[in-house]
Structure formats: C-alpha cells, structure tokens
Amino acid sequence: MSNFYRDNSDIEKTIDALDLSEVAELCEEGFRFAKEYDFAPADAADAIDNYKRALDVCGDISGNRIAPTAEETDKVGNILNEDGTVTYAPGIALAIKLFGKSGLSGATIPYYLGGLNMPCVVLTACNDIVSRADASLMNIFGLQGIAETINQFASEEIKKEYVPKLCNGTYTGAMVLTEPDAGSDLQSVKTSAYQDENGNWFVNGVKRFITNGCGDVLLVLARTEPEFSDGRGLSCLLVEKCPQVKVRRLEHKLGINGSPTCELVFNNAPAKLIGQRKRGLITYVMSLMNGARVGISAQGTGIAEAAYRAARDYAASRKQFGVTIDSFPALRELLSEMSVELQASRLLAYYSSKCVDLEMGLTKKFDSLKGSPEAQNVRKRMKTYAAFNKMLTPMAKYYASELSMRASNGAVAVLGGSGYMKDYPVERYLRDARITTIYEGTSQLQVVAAIAGVMAGLYRDVVADVLEGVTLDANLASAKAEIDALLDDVDSAVAYVKDHPEGKLYHDLHARQLVDGAITAIMAALLVRFAAKYAEKAPALDYWLKTKFTTVRAELQKAKSGFIASVTDFEKLAPAVPAAD
Amino acid sequence: MNTKAKGREGGYNCVVCIKQVPDTKKVTGEAMKADGTINRAALPAIFNPEDRNALEAALRVKEMYGGTVTAIAMGLPAACAILREALMCGADKAYLVTDRKAAGSDTLATSYILSCAVRKFNPDLVFCGRQAIDGDTAQTGPQIAEKLDFAAITYLEDIEMDGDFAIATRDIGTGVEKDRVKLPALFTVTEKFGELRPYEVRRVMKYKKAKAPVENGGVALEGDFAIGQLSCDDIGAEADRCGFAGSPTNVNKIVSVVLAGGDYKEVAATDEGVKALVDELVADHTIG
Numbered sequence: 001m002s003n004f005y006r007d008n009s010d011i012e013k014t015i016d017a018l019d020l021s022e023v024a025e026l027c028e029e030g031f032r033f034a035k036e037y038d039f040a041p042a043d044a045a046d047a048i049d050n051y052k053r054a055l056d057v058c059g060d061i062s063g064n065r066i067a068p069t070a071e072e073t074d075k076v077g078n079i080l081n082e083d084g085t086v087t088y089a090p091g092i093a094l095a096i097k098l099f100g101k102s103g104l105s106g107a108t109i110p111y112y113l114g115g116l117n118m119p120c121v122v123l124t125a126c127n128d129i130v131s132r133a134d135a136s137l138m139n140i141f142g143l144q145g146i147a148e149t150i151n152q153f154a155s156e157e158i159k160k161e162y163v164p165k166l167c168n169g170t171y172t173g174a175m176v177l178t179e180p181d182a183g184s185d186l187q188s189v190k191t192s193a194y195q196d197e198n199g200n201w202f203v204n205g206v207k208r209f210i211t212n213g214c215g216d217v218l219l220v221l222a223r224t225e226p227e228f229s230d231g232r233g234l235s236c237l238l239v240e241k242c243p244q245v246k247v248r249r250l251e252h253k254l255g256i257n258g259s260p261t262c263e264l265v266f267n268n269a270p271a272k273l274i275g276q277r278k279r280g281l282i283t284y285v286m287s288l289m290n291g292a293r294v295g296i297s298a299q300g301t302g303i304a305e306a307a308y309r310a311a312r313d314y315a316a317s318r319k320q321f322g323v324t325i326d327s328f329p330a331l332r333e334l335l336s337e338m339s340v341e342l343q344a345s346r347l348l349a350y351y352s353s354k355c356v357d358l359e360m361g362l363t364k365k366f367d368s369l370k371g372s373p374e375a376q377n378v379r380k381r382m383k384t385y386a387a388f389n390k391m392l393t394p395m396a397k398y399y400a401s402e403l404s405m406r407a408s409n410g411a412v413a414v415l416g417g418s419g420y421m422k423d424y425p426v427e428r429y430l431r432d433a434r435i436t437t438i439y440e441g442t443s444q445l446q447v448v449a450a451i452a453g454v455m456a457g458l459y460r461d462v463v464a465d466v467l468e469g470v471t472l473d474a475n476l477a478s479a480k481a482e483i484d485a486l487l488d489d490v491d492s493a494v495a496y497v498k499d500h501p502e503g504k505l506y507h508d509l510h511a512r513q514l515v516d517g518a519i520t521a522i523m524a525a526l527l528v529r530f531a532a533k534y535a536e537k538a539p540a541l542d543y544w545l546k547t548k549f550t551t552v553r554a555e556l557q558k559a560k561s562g563f564i565a566s567v568t569d570f571e572k573l574a575p576a577v578p579a580a581d
Numbered sequence: 582m583n584t585k586a587k588g589r590e591g592g593y594n595c596v597v598c599i600k601q602v603p604d605t606k607k608v609t610g611e612a613m614k615a616d617g618t619i620n621r622a623a624l625p626a627i628f629n630p631e632d633r634n635a636l637e638a639a640l641r642v643k644e645m646y647g648g649t650v651t652a653i654a655m656g657l658p659a660a661c662a663i664l665r666e667a668l669m670c671g672a673d674k675a676y677l678v679t680d681r682k683a684a685g686s687d688t689l690a691t692s693y694i695l696s697c698a699v700r701k702f703n704p705d706l707v708f709c710g711r712q713a714i715d716g717d718t719a720q721t722g723p724q725i726a727e728k729l730d731f732a733a734i735t736y737l738e739d740i741e742m743d744g745d746f747a748i749a750t751r752d753i754g755t756g757v758e759k760d761r762v763k764l765p766a767l768f769t770v771t772e773k774f775g776e777l778r779p780y781e782v783r784r785v786m787k788y789k790k791a792k793a794p795v796e797n798g799g800v801a802l803e804g805d806f807a808i809g810q811l812s813c814d815d816i817g818a819e820a821d822r823c824g825f826a827g828s829p830t831n832v833n834k835i836v837s838v839v840l841a842g843g844d845y846k847e848v849a850a851t852d853e854g855v856k857a858l859v860d861e862l863v864a865d866h867t868i869g
Contacts, residue, residue, distance in 0.1 A: 038787055038805065039783045039784070039786040039787035040786070041786070049789070050782075050785075050786045050789075053782070053785045053786065053789065054782045054785070054786075057779060057780045057782055057785060060779065060780070061779050065779075094776075098778075098779045099779075101778055101779055101781065102779040102780060102781055102782055103781055103782040103783050104782060116782055116783065116786075
C-alpha cells in the first residue's frame, strides 16, 4: 500500500511545470474568498499548496484504501436487486463514502455549495490518481460534471438542493444521454418530457448504457419540443431517483466492472428543467461532454500509469536465461516508450485542463470587468483558450485513451503468460482500458472534433502558448528548432489535404494523420517545458524527438499520398461477408 | 454502534493521547544509535498508526453522541505536525506538551507527564493507541489510567455509550469481550477499531496554518489556529518524576533476535503422547 500521489512525483512536477498561479488567481477571484472562509487560500502559493494537499488526500484514499479493493470490485461487480435497486461492490461503496467525507467529490464546486473551489486541473489529477487505483471508480468519482452542470446552468434553488449533497457523497449522479438508437448521434434522442397544466415536468422513455444510472440525481436529455426532430428539440431535465425510474438491466461488460452500467426506464418520472428549453444538447450536454472528455484523458493516463508500474516492476524481477528480462533491448525499448508516452499524456491532459480553467476563469473575469479597458484584453484571451479547448480536449482524450490500450497491452506482453492470467492485474487494466477509446465519443469522433482547429493551424498558437516564458538553453533551443520543422511539415500536409480535389472525402480519410502530427508537436513543446524545469526530463524529450517525430512524419506522408483506395476500392479491399446458409 | 438516545446530555469530553514516531517500517542500518536508542534523524516521523485508531474512536463518540475531542501529544516541537493532522481529521483542540525537563522519559515518566496533562482537561473518556511502533511497550496507556485512577480497557475494537457508562468491545485474541465500564475511563485502541476516516480537505486547508507558540516565535496564534502548548510547570508535573530523573528504565543492550526452526521431536498421536507433550511444555513455561 502506498499514497498514489506521494509515490508518483511526476504529478507534482507536471503541475509545477505548468505553473497554476494564474489559474489559482482566477479560480479564487483575486483571493476574495479568504475573507469569508477561514480555509480559503490567501494567495496563489497558498492555493497551489492546497491543491497539492488535496491530491495528497486523494492519493492516500486511492492508494491505501481503494487500490486493495480493485480486484474484488472487478470480480464481484455491482448487483441488480429484485426491487430494481443496485448494490455497489463493497470497494465502490467505500470509495463513495471516503471521497464524500474528504470533500473531494466536490473538487471544483464553489465554496458556498460545499465544494473546494479548485480548478479542473486538480480534478484531472485526482482522476489520474483514482484511475490508477481502480479505473472503474473514476466513472463514479469523475461524474463531478453532474454537479458542475447543475452549478453552471440550474436555478439557485435547484443548486442549493442538490449540489451540496453531491459534494459530500450523500448523492451520486448520472448523465443520462444514450438510447438504443442514439449513441454517437444524440440528436435522435426519443425520450420525451412534457409539462402538465401546473407546469410540472415528467419524463418518459428508455435510456441505455447509463453509467451509474442507479445514482440519485439523473440529468436526462429528453425531447421537450416534439415539433423539432433534431438537437433543437432537446432539453436537460433533472430526475431524482424515484419509483417511476427503474433500472431494468445491468450490462455485463468487458471491463470497468465496478461501474454500474444501467438500462433505465422512465415512466412519468417527475422532473425539473435545468436552464432553458431547447439548449439541452446544444449547450448543456456539450459542456458536460467536454468535461467528461477531460475526465477520460485522466482516466487513460491513470490506467497507463498502473500498467507501466506493473510492467516495469515485473521486468526488473523476472529472470530468464539467467538475467532479469529488463536487460533485453526489446523490453527496454517497450518500457521506455511506455514511460515517455505516459509522461507526455499526463502533460497534455493537465495542460488541456489548465486551458479549460483559463477559459472559464477568464469568462468569469470578463463578466465582472464589463466596460472597463482591461475587459477587451481578457475577452481576447478567453476566446483564444476557448478555441484551444475545442481542439485540445478531444486531443487529450484521444491520446490518453489510445495510450491506455497500448500501455496495458504492453504490460500484458511484458508479463507474458502470467500477464494473461487473472493472478496479475494487467489483464484487468487491458479490459478497463478498452472502453476509454469508445465512450464520451470514440477516437474517430475525437479526431472529427479536433480537426477544425488543426485545419486552422491552431497548433502553432498552442505550441507558442506552451513555450511562453520558458528559457531555452542550447539543447532546448535545438529541440525547439526541431519542433518548428515538424510544424512546417504539418502545415504542408494540412495544405495538401485542404487542396485535394476529393474534398471532404479526402479530408475525412486523412484527418487522423493531421491530428497526430499536431499532437506530436504539441507534446514535444510540453516536454521542452518539462525539461526546462526538470533537467532529468531531457532524455524523455530527446526520445520523443528521435522516435515520435520519425513515425509521425511517415503518417503525414500518408496524408500527402493522395491514396484513397480504402474508400474507392472498399468492396474489393473489404469484401462483404457472404450471407449465412 | 448504538443510537444517540443512549448517550447523555452534552455528550462526552474525549481526550486522545497521540505520539509522533519514527516510521519503523522504513528501518535502515542507521536506525539505532550506539546507546541503543532510536536514531530519529534517520527515519521519517509519522503519526503512530494505532493512535489514528484512538483518534477515530474519539471522533466516533463525538459524532454519535456529541461532545469534544482534544488531542494531546508530548514531544519536541516537531510533534506539532501530528497535532495538525489530528485537527485535519476532526479534533477540536490540540495541545503540545513540551519541556526540556521531559527529555529522556521512559514509559513511567511519560505516563506521569501525560496523566498530569490529561487531568487538566477533566475528560470522560481518554483514548490511547494500544502501543507505539517505536517502543512497542503498550504500557503508557494503562499507566496513565492507573495514575488518574480511571478504569483501563485495553485492546478496544468498538465502543458505544450508555449514559455514564461505556460499553466496550475488547479483542481478547480468541474472540471479543464486552465490558460495561463506568466513566471516566481510559481505552487503548487497536488497529481493528473501525474504518479510519479520511482527512477532510477543507480542514486540511485550514489547519495547515495552525501553529503552537514554539513554532511561531513564542506567540500564540488566534482562535482555531492555535495549538496549545503546555510545559511541565503548566500541568503541575514534578520535575523529579519527569525525564531522565523520573525514568528508572535503562536499556542494557539491544539484540537482534532471528527466530529460526531448530530440532524437532515426534509425539505419539495417543492421549499419553499428547499428555506428555503438554506436561513438558508446562514444565518449561512455554504454556501455562
């Protein structure tokens, strides 16, 4: 047992390298809360110290209390009782209690609603730590977006009724979006809501694949405007657990067994409207979804961390041919790759969270400054980060989730036959990792979300933002020159795709290579920033430049090849499966 | 655990004695000094694990039945670290008993000094960890009870209150024993006591700023942020019963004992054979 924050200095180093002083100042609104609450920080250093202490508590609970329950949780899962209630696995029930009691379940919620008023980047770090202990728990712990959505968009009355209880663990929540015929395509949601003559709302319909659908507070996407058959007809409603909502089924999944995935039936369930009608999908769910994607970037990173540690430890002790297997070059290569990608993934996940914090903080600041001369500058920066986030959040989710699969797959490989057995946790990591590239938008959808920013060349602005204020010595300056060269290559591939006569077809086919190119450059900039602060990170940067740049250039070449056979010759390349006899 | 109805008006005044100890799990070659005492500089200092359980017991009593929880640590100013942790966990007040005169105290002197400090707070219940991981004597708690003339209940696993009585569940090795004990009473608590609560982050944010005067140029902080500080004089402890002067224990030498299997003997699986074995074990005092 150990504290998963204290035994992983990269978390603190990543936070320090990103410098959260401005985030802290924005979050604390100029540290005005210190007058009202004796626990609120007085300055940026105080706030950042609090962030680290919160992570220390998270690391204690995760490492010492939850990690030892993960195996059992995976084995026993959750139980659907005859009366339609769900009993959590013991480790999950314990975690809900401990995280509620610690206050971490309301990490980003304002003080007055019972939260810790911390930035998104702290929640990301918590999710990273929690996911290393038990990836499935993150699906419940990380559902803080429910409270955030209520806090951002609901009436004061609804906020005060639900948010404090979500913060202290009395309640858990669920985002209730997916339906049998509305997965990636949420515009076609059929679940409906109507108002009676007294103005009370009621929800009817069936929802599927609902994470923690057995929770107490359900944010339901439902059609309130039958005259619109698309996203404009959808609103967001809060349904409290009640007899008119039944969990009809718990899914049997490949992984994340601690997370109850429910099929829900709403039968005239009383509901409360959140915010305004018609903005359910367009505004609220998009906001919720972005938060959830940031969460998955942390979950993927945490799973990769767990996988890397298991693999690295095993390789150092397992002897074959008279030596430990970590002395074989092929394994050294595999483990080095895992470690460097893990560090890069954490940097991107935390950095993209920081950008979310800056956008939100600057928005709040702009609202309070309206009309003053400073306001225009604040607004400009706010817009910059808003544009960054549209690209960076899907990038971070895409990268970390894909990494979690590579890393856990690599860990199984390192453990060999043992890794395939249930006696070691790595097969669980592999099963848990698999969902991360699927939910909250598949990897393909993340690419679709990120590509607009890439086509607009936004990666250059991001690289500049990452490197702002970083002092470059000779080595780092040469790394910077290499990044600039890669950026030129990405530019050239983007231009090629833009001008290709096949237009949208070509663009869709090669979007992934362009996004990969941009991510590789942004990661390199983050690693430069990391190495500028911590000399021991220089080899990771060097590894990145020497290996990742080579492979991504080959990908960019593919984007510039003009080759479209997979689309045009589809029937020949992927023949249809003959009908069964 | 029982309902609040079985408590009493005003709840209970609980005092918890906690100790900062070297983390003996991290023992290395330099852990012992030549004179047989512990080299504290070589090991990280932590909250003695079973004292966390003792604190948990007190916080549970407060949570269920109302009252207050006061944490007391005797030691060097560095021990304020665990007093802050106690406050972060939920203790209402924290006091450091620190005095040069207390240096070198064995369990007799320590229990004397702590009993003087505890008496000042006039508690209903006193909780101590069963034992500290540095000395492992398990004597301090019961000795404090003796000096205060409180009932001593060791190996506490669970507790409920019933008016002026506590109903204590004790671990007796082969099972549990339930004792009904009149207050005031002292309990030594084992690691089996319940599920430790996590640190509350809001309290962590607040009480990281708590300090004793000795950490703050002799000046006491205001309000909640003050860790109280008591000297031997403050608690009326007589100098000749404190520190080296009050400590009859001398560590003669420390031996590293390695237990290993030696000879074995076959015993006939008959009543006579077993009887002969038992007689032999009784005779050499292995059992009985």
